[in-house]
Amino acid sequence: MSCLTPAYKKEQNDYFAMSSAWCELRGDQVIGEPVPVKALDLHTCTVADAMGVDPTPFAFSQPADAEYEAVVSA
Secondary structure: OOOOOHHHHHHHHHHHHHOOOOOOOOHHHOOOOOOOOOOOOOOOOOHHHHOOOOOOOOOOOOOOOOOOOOOOOO
């Protein structure tokens, strides 16, 4: 259930999909460990296999004394 109209959702999705930015971090800027969210065998996967990521519960923790400005997700 949502109060947002389909047209608004599409506008927001199109805007964020077309205006995203890549930011490469140096090793000393990373405070967490990498975690794979999907693995594909590129010799056997299909386009259908590569579409999206299944919803998965997750949690992460960072050192209490770590300094960070944002949590970035797609």
